[in-house]
Amino acid sequence: MSEFTGIPTDTGTGGNSLDTDLNTPYDKANMAWIMVAGSFVWLMVPGIGLLYSGLSRKKHALSLLWASIMTISVVTFQWYWWGYSLVFSHNTRGNGFIGTLSEFGFKNVLGAPSAAGTVPDILFAWFQGMFAMVTGILMVGGACERARLFPMMVFLFLFITIVYCPIACWTWNPEGWLATLGALDYAGGGPVHICSGHGALIYALILGRRNDPLTKSGVPKYKPHSVTSVVLGTVFTWIGWIGGFNPGSAGNATIRAWYSAYSTNLAAACGALTWMFIDYFRSGRKWTTVGLCSGAISGLVGITPAAGFVPLWASVIIGIVTAAGCNLAVDLKNLLKIDDGLDVYALHGVGGCIGSVLTGIFAADYINALAGVESSPIAGGWINHNYKQVGYQLAAVCATIAWTCVVTACLLLILDRIPFLRLRLRPEEEELGTDEAEIGEFTYEEDAVYIPEPIRSKSIAEAPPANIDDKIHTGNNSSSELQSEPKTTSANA
Template sequence: MSLNLTGTPSTSGTGGSTLDTDLNTAYDLANMVWVGTAGALVWIMVPGIGLLYSGLSRKKHALSLLWASIMTCGVVSFQWFWWGYSLVFAHNTRGNGFIGTLEFFGFKDVLGAPSSVSTVPDILFAFFQGMFAMVTGILMVGGACERARLMPMMVFLFLWITIVYCPIACWTWNAEGWLAVFGALDYAGGGPVHITSGHGALIYAMILGKRNDPVAKSGMPKYKPHSVTSVVLGTVFLWFGWFGFNGGSAGNATIRAWYSCVSTNLAAACAALTWMFIDYFRFGRKWTTVGLCSGAIAGLVGITPAAGFVPVWASVIIGIVTAVGCNFAVDLKNLLHIDDGMDVYALHGVGGAIGSVMTGIFAADYVNDSAGAAAVAIDGGWINHHYKQVGYQLAAICCTVAWSSVVTAILLLIMDRIPFLRLRLRPEEEELGTDSAQIGEFTYEEDAVYIPEPVRSKVSAQVPEPPTGIDDKIAQNAASDGSISTENEARGKEKVTI
């Protein structure tokens, strides 16, 4: 039976009824393919951050940071469905662009009407932007490394995405958002993702307090990464996923999307080399792998607000300047006496701010207009003689820093005074390790694996009967000779079929 699709798509509600209207005719399918693919690329960044954090941590906390990345996918996905997308990208806002309404609560009517980016429908844009919320969430919880209780972390993450991330994202990316109307430029998340998560992580670390370290009683604890391999693998996932992060933010498959991918790659490459050379001269003249990875991430952060606005040659400058700024910003935790063990603030808070300012300097109208008919005109930055743009960028940075820092602090202080939402592990739990104290599973210690449910198998584990008669005497003699040392060693050789 053929469908009688004679209806005309609308621009409100669901966009029309799928029973009598082909909603796809309103969109270029190539644009939808690219934005959907980009969303999947951004998703891979979340476990990538988990691998990065896990590699930088100590062994006894390594699994908890991988756990945090998958937990973030779950919590933020639900929050985004529940009301997150509506609070950010509702077609109507409250408070002069401060926050969205709940018109899309529970994804009600999220289907085929044009989204804030008119080239794709609401349902696709909700998928794509939900990944950005996940990335922001996992970056922020990095401030709690090695000392936070996990259940309060989940509650905090849900609330933080709701009252910190969603308003800032609405200000910046909703067509009616007050920062967007004001004139601030942010291509893919310098403010909502990086500045917000960096300062959220800094406040989280500050309120939790310094990790217990009997050696570094006065300064900040500093530990070697337990797995540089995990750091590299996490960086690979991030660099790869960032092509979707920035390329997909064009909202279409135009030249602007691919232009931003080239800028993204070049900024990361230049920043990686810059950080490595700085570390070579600052720390023991070694070509450090962690330095390369840190620099690449700094460059990716710096180019994020700028990628779809600035010429390719400017990405070289942005990568170098961001790497230098973030490298020296790592030392700020010693001045501030805040134990930000994953350096989220230095890389994302500082890197996002640097990238935002550089956007105001290098934004060019011709790069923005490479999107063709889909482009929304801008005045550009300093290279277009629009000198006020840096002022707009600084105003946006200040508002984002103030909101994320103050609201995060208030939320954490309130939670910590609720007994069952106490934020920090007890000292003995922290010494034992988050993996053991909170999860009961381990990344490396196979002899201490905890299985939360009984092991069910078709064949039961068989324990040999004690030897009798002559066999008993042989066993006793062997034990006296030392050939059978202990009962536990003998049992360790048993074969268990599951």
């Protein structure tokens, strides 16, 4: 057994792991909890992709699932390359505007205390990287059904670097200017939702509306191709939110984390019911499933900046108010004539703003103190007679919106003028569908007349049976039949 005689430090890697037990300063329960919470947040990214895929048309459905896995991959690399350093370096530039590159390529990211204090840098980097991924997949939803995929990847890398990282640094780095001002953001109302929602709005604006000869004015509107996928995507997203996104943001395994989990679930439930009842009167007296799912997402968005600060009764109000506000905001795309087909702006941009302001009203010092000795005291909001807190929240909202909209627009306009980074599909490609034009694979292989692999018979490879369509229609299209019967036979034989 090794002799550990060194003393962990607060700088660099935290010490030499050969002679220093770097685990000593940390509670292992806290570390285990943050690791599990981060894994739950990871699940939200493919969950959002599944939700988006269900809301889209069939010929674009795979591209949105593709976007979720692409986002995980691109943002993971960006976060390792310089994203974490730009947000959570132990010192900042520009009076808390942006971090330095002192942790570039995860240099020295190991056992020293992170910005959270309760867990080491390497674990905190893991957890916070998931939030960057969620922001990325939400934002690319603004490109629904008309964006070229390679420029999307380039734009995503630049968006997370130039738009998300500064906002996250302002908000969550202890030296960030919004943090020192006193703005409260528990789990990402500004950096994740306001940022992604407004980024998606600008993406949709610059791409232009989808081609639809039947829609002469306004924006096209299509039915979701798979409500089942919408429900499954909502389930993945909801469990990720209550299992990691919000309770993990406590940074420790304390009562505050568990309290925020319940407040998150409560707000989502109230949001789901609110949206469903509103749609009942707006949608021909139908209890819409998509409305139920949309309301749950809006409630989750609204409670995100507030979950670790507000009492449970306030979670009910936040869920109801956010769902009602987001439901009405869906109509804004017709007023603005911006084709945000997945309503990312209405749910996340507007919902994040509502939640951030309501945090300033309902934040309570005694809820924050549930973290015990690991808590950082706050003055609370209006219910603690700290009336200027709403002003701080509005300052954070306005700064986030301004930075996101201006910088996102500049990035997209520049990229679109580079020939090989043209943002939008050509009209004929869009009509064909993103899946066929850009990926060459499909969510549903309905038009396939035979199974191409493995090919065991040369005669089958050259000429499928003449009555193959009948076989498929009657359900007798197993791979063994299609690959071993070179002669024409009756479909009902």
